[in-house]
Amino acid sequence: MSNExxxxxxxxxxxxxxxxxxxxxxxxxxDMRKIxxxxxxxxxxxxxxxxxxxxxxxIAGVKIIPGTPFGDTPNLGVLTTGAELIPMAHNTxxxxxxxxxxxxxxxxxxxxxxxxxxxxxxxxxIVPGEEVWMCFVDIYALDYDGNLFDAxxxxxxxxxxTATIPGEQYGKGENRxxxxxxxxxxxxxxxxxxxxxxxxxxxEEQISSARLTVTTDDNGNFRAMQKGGCGSITLDELSTCLDxxxxxxxxxxxxxx
Amino acid sequence: xxxxxxxVLVDDxxxxxxxxxxxxxxxxxxxxxVLNNADGSAYVEIGKNKVLAxxxxxxxxxxxxxxxxxxxxxxxxxxxxxxSVSDRKRPGPDRRSIxxxxxxxxxxxxxVLTELYPRASIDVYIEILQANxxxxxxxxxxxSVALADAGIPxxxxxxxxxxxxxxxxxxxxxxxxxxNYGQADVPIAIVPSTDEIVLLQMDGNxxxxxxxxxxxxxxxxxxxxxxxxxxxxxxxxxxxxxxxSDE
Numbered sequence: 001m002s003n004e005x006x007x008x009x010x011x012x013x014x015x016x017x018x019x020x021x022x023x024x025x026x027x028x029x030x031d032m033r034k035i036x037x038x039x040x041x042x043x044x045x046x047x048x049x050x051x052x053x054x055x056x057x058x059i060a061g062v063k064i065i066p067g068t069p070f071g072d073t074p075n076l077g078v079l080t081t082g083a084e085l086i087p088m089a090h091n092t093x094x095x096x097x098x099x100x101x102x103x104x105x106x107x108x109x110x111x112x113x114x115x116x117x118x119x120x121x122x123x124x125x126i127v128p129g130e131e132v133w134m135c136f137v138d139i140y141a142l143d144y145d146g147n148l149f150d151a152x153x154x155x156x157x158x159x160x161x162t163a164t165i166p167g168e169q170y171g172k173g174e175n176r177x178x179x180x181x182x183x184x185x186x187x188x189x190x191x192x193x194x195x196x197x198x199x200x201x202x203x204e205e206q207i208s209s210a211r212l213t214v215t216t217d218d219n220g221n222f223r224a225m226q227k228g229g230c231g232s233i234t235l236d237e238l239s240t241c242l243d244x245x246x247x248x249x250x251x252x253x254x255x256x257x
Numbered sequence: 258x259x260x261x262x263x264x265v266l267v268d269d270x271x272x273x274x275x276x277x278x279x280x281x282x283x284x285x286x287x288x289x290x291v292l293n294n295a296d297g298s299a300y301v302e303i304g305k306n307k308v309l310a311x312x313x314x315x316x317x318x319x320x321x322x323x324x325x326x327x328x329x330x331x332x333x334x335x336x337x338x339x340x341s342v343s344d345r346k347r348p349g350p351d352r353r354s355i356x357x358x359x360x361x362x363x364x365x366x367x368x369v370l371t372e373l374y375p376r377a378s379i380d381v382y383i384e385i386l387q388a389n390x391x392x393x394x395x396x397x398x399x400x401s402v403a404l405a406d407a408g409i410p411x412x413x414x415x416x417x418x419x420x421x422x423x424x425x426x427x428x429x430x431x432x433x434x435x436x437n438y439g440q441a442d443v444p445i446a447i448v449p450s451t452d453e454i455v456l457l458q459m460d461g462n463x464x465x466x467x468x469x470x471x472x473x474x475x476x477x478x479x480x481x482x483x484x485x486x487x488x489x490x491x492x493x494x495x496x497x498x499x500x501x502s503d504e
Contacts, residue, residue, distance in 0.1 A: 223460070232454055238457070
């Protein structure tokens with residue numbers, strides 16, 4: 001996400017530890033950091049979640065308003081995901097319109113939610129062809145210590161799961177819960193040398209050559225993927241990442257219930 | 258991926274609406290050196306996709322704060338022309354094109370010897386003239402040939418192609434209908450000499466078996482695309498020698 005210079009000593013330390021299967025924060029290669037989730041923490045939002053993934057912290061809020069459907073999907077609600085890397089979260093983030101990192105982050109999270117069919121958008125229709133619920137998920141990084149992808153995905157998913165459609169506020173019937181069908185969970189790994197590690201922290205992310213985010217659904221099927229970074233991954237490494245995404249995804253899904 | 262149709266995309270005999278089998282890619286045409294001003298260029302047609310790529314550089318990097326003191330940076334700009342899709346596309350970068358530009362830059366960075374040109378920028382412009390599913394793969398395929406045409410030192414050329422799923426069948430190189438009404442899309446690019454993956458995205462719904470099959474199809478097809486890329490460059494070179502001997 002950012003491009004800070006890192007000292008050779010620190011770099012070597014991380015690489016040497018990894019060769020022996022351990023990491024600077026005491027984790028093993030496949031261990032996630034501690035996940036803490038607080039839902040419905042913002043009263044002005046229709047759904048919200050604040051997620052801590054180790055020292056990375058992200059907040060996501062959902063706003064749902066009536067609007068006009070797209071011409072090619074007259075009976076479907078609209079779902080939009082945005083992300084901002086605000087200067088508060090890290091000294092390398094700058095204010096201004098979202099850059100390519102923020103856009104990629106938002107689109108990868110969006111893809112997981114959209115392609116898994118997590119939200120049943122058919123149930124977001126108010127008057128076919130005329131009015132539907134438009135659901136905006138906005139994600140802000142608050143504190144950045146690596147792996148914004150999984151933190152943002154988790155925050156967005158938890159915010160959506162707890163969201164309420166504000167029918168009464170707009171005179172469109174009773175308030176009702178968001179129509180949720182499944183829980184898409186992303187698992188991100190990075191490659192350092194020839195080692196693959198789950199849930200990279202900031203330093204690990206900085207010295208990694210490639211990144212792979214894999215989003216699975218409740219059945220362990222693949223719903224979205226994104227490779228990032230200037231390095232490459234081999235077919236064997238891809239296979240390892242897929243296995244881990246299914247395994248870790250199931251663990252996280254269990255955690256959030 | 259989200260659309261619905263009554264159209265039969267794959268018939269009982271495994272035939273697709275454009276007459277291909279599951280494991281066939283669309284006809285591919287590649288030509289290198291098609292523009293005068295650019296340092297390198299290429300034109301690619303994959304089915305109904307028509308894509309131009311041009312390379313400028315290595316040249317001075319603007320904006321300067323992006324300069325890297327140890328290597329050149331690759332700045333790719335993927336752009337869909339307003340008339341390239343059925344509804345007019347609003348000109349200018351959108352979130353989709355910014356994301357595609359980023360992942361294509363990253364894929365190319367793996368093969369270009371950027372360390373030879375510290376502080377410089379290698380600018381790659383990809384223009385989609387006509388889109389029919391698979392433009393990012395066509396764009397990356399064209400960009401690799403354009404880089405080679407520009408004489409930029411590279412470890413290998415990057416071919417790209419997508420695999421996906423429609424009507425429950427794993428298919429190679431989805432066309433527009435299969436992309437719109439299908440169940441998954443997996444664009445992939447590799448370094449052919451090692452089979453390493455430099456670009457990978459996926460959306461839709463696939464089991465592990467389906468995904469593995471899709472990767473197998475796409476990697477196999479990448480090698481075919483690679484042959485067509487090399488052939489285009491050879492034709493470009495032989496044209497040059499012929500022109501040279503005429504003078």
